[in-house]
Amino acid sequence: MGSKDHKESAEGESSARCAIVTVSDSRTPDSDTSGKEAFAILTKFGHSVVRHDIVPNKPRKIAAALGRALKGADLVLTIGGTGISRKDLSTEVVRKVLQKELPGFGEIFRALSLKEIGTAAILSRALLGVTSRGKIVAALPGSGAAVRLALEAILLPELKHLLWELRRYS
Numbered sequence: 439m440g441s442k443d444h445k446e447s448a449e450g451e452s453s454a455r456c457a458i459v460t461v462s463d464s465r466t467p468d469s470d471t472s473g474k475e476a477f478a479i480l481t482k483f484g485h486s487v488v489r490h491d492i493v494p495n496k497p498r499k500i501a502a503a504l505g506r507a508l509k510g511a512d513l514v515l516t517i518g519g520t521g522i523s524r525k526d527l528s529t530e531v532v533r534k535v536l537q538k539e540l541p542g543f544g545e546i547f548r549a550l551s552l553k554e555i556g557t558a559a560i561l562s563r564a565l566l567g568v569t570s571r572g573k574i575v576a577a578l579p580g581s582g583a584a585v586r587l588a589l590e591a592i593l594l595p596e597l598k599h600l601l602w603e604l605r606r607y608s
Contacts, residue, residue, distance in 0.1 A: 454574075454597055456480050457489040457507035461500055461519035461528045462580065465492050472517050475582045479589045485513070485597075495525040504535060508573050512601060518580030520563045529563040532577040536567035543576070546592050547584075554583065564588060572604040 458480075460473040470492055477487050488510050493499040500516065507514040519528030533539070543566035551559035562584070566576045574597075578588045 452601075454480075454485045454512040454601060455488045455510060456485050457511035457514045458487060458491070459500070459503045459507055459514065459516045460490070460492045460580075461495055461516055462492060463494050463525070465518075467492065472580050472582050472585045475585045476515055476517060476578075476589065479586065479594070483589075483594050483597075495519055495527060497527050497531050500528060500531040501534070504531060504575070508535070508569065508571070508575070511573065513574045513576070513597065516575075516577045517585060518578075520565075520577050520579045522561055522563070526563075528577045529565055532565065532567070532575050535569055535575060537570040539565060539567040541565075543588075543592060547588055550587055550591055551584070554587070566593065568600075568604060574600055574604070 458473050458476050460470050462470070465473070473490055473492065477490060480487055489507050491503045491507070493503045500519070504514060504516065516528045516532055519526045544562075544564050547564045548559045548562055551562060562579050564576070564578055564584070566574070568574055576588065576593060578585055
């Protein structure tokens with residue numbers, strides 16, 4: 439069975455339960471525009487958002503929110519904290535919960551970002567992977583444009599396929 443056959447088989451996969459963890463020292467529920475953007479896109483594509491938290495750029499806080507989110511979601515998005523400053527630690531925290539990283543996501547994200555923001559795309563450490571329990575976790579940059587690009591152009595077109603692959607032998 440080829441990849442095209444797998445993707446066709448996955449079309450019958452149900453919608454995903456999603457969680458959003460916005461990582462920011464300054465965002466509030468009112469000012470979390472990227473979190474709201476992710477919520478709108480996920481629901482537009484027929485998925486449900488079962489949790490949305492805002493946590494500071496502190497590894498323990500990010501890890502705790504990620505752990506809570508993984509309990510009830512098929513897909514967890516962290517938004518923010520993927521840059522190169524000292525306080526950008528989302529990528530490191532997410533990487534610790536992954537069993538398998540899917541490097542193609544970050545590669546495609548940066549390639550598509552190159553068209554929008556030029557060579558500044560090298561500063562992004564966006565990543566995607568799966569946990570040992572078959573959950574999908576993505577670390578996305580904090581801008582609304584990055585969230586739209588990651589979800590609409592890359593992740594959501596493949597989400598049912600990812601879920602199907604993870605569920606078919608469980």
